[in-house]
Amino acid sequence: MKYPNSNKTYVKPNETTSNRGMSLEEDINKTNRYYLTNDIAVIYKKPTPITIVKVDYPKRSAAKITEAYFKLASTTDYNGIYLGKYIDFEAKECESKTSFPFSSIHSHQVKHLNDVLKHGAIAFIILRMTSYNKDFLIKASDFIDFYNSGKRKSISYAWILENGFEIEYSYQRPCDYLKVVKKVFKL
Amino acid sequence: MKYPNSNKTYVKPNETTSNRGMSLEEDINKTNRYYLTNDIAVIYKKPTPITIVKVDYPKRSAAKITEAYFKLASTTDYNGIYLGKYIDFEAKECESKTSFPFSSIHSHQVKHLNDVLKHGAIAFIILRMTSYNKDFLIKASDFIDFYNSGKRKSISYAWILENGFEIEYSYQRPCDYLKVVKKVFKL
Numbered sequence: 001m002k003y004p005n006s007n008k009t010y011v012k013p014n015e016t017t018s019n020r021g022m023s024l025e026e027d028i029n030k031t032n033r034y035y036l037t038n039d040i041a042v043i044y045k046k047p048t049p050i051t052i053v054k055v056d057y058p059k060r061s062a063a064k065i066t067e068a069y070f071k072l073a074s075t076t077d078y079n080g081i082y083l084g085k086y087i088d089f090e091a092k093e094c095e096s097k098t099s100f101p102f103s104s105i106h107s108h109q110v111k112h113l114n115d116v117l118k119h120g121a122i123a124f125i126i127l128r129m130t131s132y133n134k135d136f137l138i139k140a141s142d143f144i145d146f147y148n149s150g151k152r153k154s155i156s157y158a159w160i161l162e163n164g165f166e167i168e169y170s171y172q173r174p175c176d177y178l179k180v181v182k183k184v185f186k187l
Numbered sequence: 188m189k190y191p192n193s194n195k196t197y198v199k200p201n202e203t204t205s206n207r208g209m210s211l212e213e214d215i216n217k218t219n220r221y222y223l224t225n226d227i228a229v230i231y232k233k234p235t236p237i238t239i240v241k242v243d244y245p246k247r248s249a250a251k252i253t254e255a256y257f258k259l260a261s262t263t264d265y266n267g268i269y270l271g272k273y274i275d276f277e278a279k280e281c282e283s284k285t286s287f288p289f290s291s292i293h294s295h296q297v298k299h300l301n302d303v304l305k306h307g308a309i310a311f312i313i314l315r316m317t318s319y320n321k322d323f324l325i326k327a328s329d330f331i332d333f334y335n336s337g338k339r340k341s342i343s344y345a346w347i348l349e350n351g352f353e354i355e356y357s358y359q360r361p362c363d364y365l366k367v368v369k370k371v372f373k374l
Contacts, residue, residue, distance in 0.1 A: 076230055
């Protein structure tokens with residue numbers, strides 16, 4: 001399955017130190033299942049938004065959608081609850097070694113992060129720098145400050161190293177972001 | 188647009204006291220837009236989950252999904268944040284005058300409500316009794332207690348009147364459930 005504007009696939013780097021081999025989305029979904037099964041948190045990816053145009057209703061079988069289109073998401077992809085707190089985040093993979101371009105995040109997703117922050121959410125971005133095989137958590141407030149400053153059209157890897165928080169990998173929790181959330185947001 | 192197992196449409200009753208004329212989903216979406224625009228809360232309906240089988244990529248135009256199927260939702264339809272609290276609910280319309288059958292809610296939606304409750308969510312069901320043209324908020328904890336008691340396979344209208352909380356209608360907020368949430372959950 002492919003999504004519009006995204007035919008990138010995550011290629012495992014030749015590093016023996018890493019076991020990461022799936023996409024960031026798959027890693028987060030696996031981690032979320034671990035969190036759910038172990039009563040740590042309830043966090044889900046939202047379904048891909050679709051505009052349905054035509055549906056067939058064949059007798060004795062399931063309704064079949066025969067014409068539909070991808071729709072721009074008005075929110076981030078993930079939300080849920082952890083330690084009584086509303087959690088909201090977007091996850092992105094970045095192939096560049098030097099920077100993450102703002103154009104990779106839609107402006108209404110930034111607006112959404114700002115909206116939920118105003119109401120007390122724990123909001124962030126998970127960024128996978130595929131060239132370095134590293135995942136980072138960036139606080140939405142830090143990201144939005146830099147985004148709104150109008151200084152640049154991307155965030156540099158140096159900025160990410162300075163302002164982001166590295167997320168650990170383990171087999172059961174390939175993107176163990178809540179461990180970072182707990183520490184960074186002092187929960 | 189129709190969904191599987193649901194070709195019910197909401198018919199406006201002949202009551203001059205009411206201005207409700209849209210489906211419960213439309214009324215909640217309109218109310219949520221009001222909440223968002225007026226900085227009251229950030230609550231969205233999740234997209235309908237779909238399994239995509241075939242996608243065409245015609246040149247110079249948008250990707251077209253040509254085969255897809257409706258998928259059972261693993262969570263409730265709505266969630267978000269209000270007064271710093273994680274909000275989670277399912278919305279259902281009921282045509283019967285006497286009772287709301289448990290079969291209208293999938294068991295994994297009940298499990299999901301139970302999951303989020305354990306983590307401190309404000310969780311509930313919004314039930315529109317179309318015959319009476321009334322909307323009720325039922326606390327997920329009350330619903331689950333009754334559901335798990337195994338006493339009956341539905342909740343009676345009498346039970347709903349006794350345990351539910353009526354939701355007011357207004358033109359701008361056709362299903363003003365947060366007003367009830369604030370009072371019932373003492374926020």
